[in-house]
Amino acid sequence: MVNYKKNNTKKFKPFEYPEVKQTFYDLFDTLFSESGRGAILIATAHVEEHLTSLIVSVLPKTLSNKHKDKLFKYPGQLSSFSSKIELAYIFRLVNKNLYDSLNTLRKIRNDAAHTCL
Numbered sequence: 695m696v697n698y699k700k701n702n703t704k705k706f707k708p709f710e711y712p713e714v715k716q717t718f719y720d721l722f723d724t725l726f727s728e729s730g731r732g733a734i735l736i737a738t739a740h741v742e743e744h745l746t747s748l749i750v751s752v753l754p755k756t757l758s759n760k761h762k763d764k765l766f767k768y769p770g771q772l773s774s775f776s777s778k779i780e781l782a783y784i785f786r787l788v789n790k791n792l793y794d795s796l797n798t799l800r801k802i803r804n805d806a807a808h809t810c811l
Contacts, residue, residue, distance in 0.1 A: 731806045738803040741796070742775045748787055749778060775800050 708714045721740055725733040746766060753762070765772045772778055779800065783793040 734803055734806040738775070738799055741799060742778065745775075745778050745782060745788075745796070746772075749782060752785070752787065775803070 709718070721737070725737060728736060749772065750762065750766075764770055767773055772781065776797075779788075779793065779796045782788045782796075783790070788796065
């Protein structure tokens with residue numbers, strides 16, 4: 695376990711993980727081939743997918759796929775990006791800074807999705 699005390703702070707370096715680096719480059723290429731609106735929607739969907747994975751990773755292993763579907767698929771309690779953000783923050787899966795960033799991204803996504811060009 696990594697010790698994050700003041701005198702022994704380790705900085706997260708995502709590009710040290712090959713799968714993170716590859717995902718970033720793949721997503722980067724995809725986003726540049728899209729319109730601004732499309733890039734926002736795709737990037738946000740990607741972030742939401744990872745947030746869902748984070749939440750699923752802390753659920754009881756005995757929870758059935760049927761029950762997970764009931765939670766995460768519409769109209770389940772965790773089917774919205776907003777509900778996932780709130781749950782992740784309340785259960786300390788994300789810190790306040792990331793919580794605020796995710797909510798800003800959600801608002802940008804909503805504006806892009808619901809604004810006429």
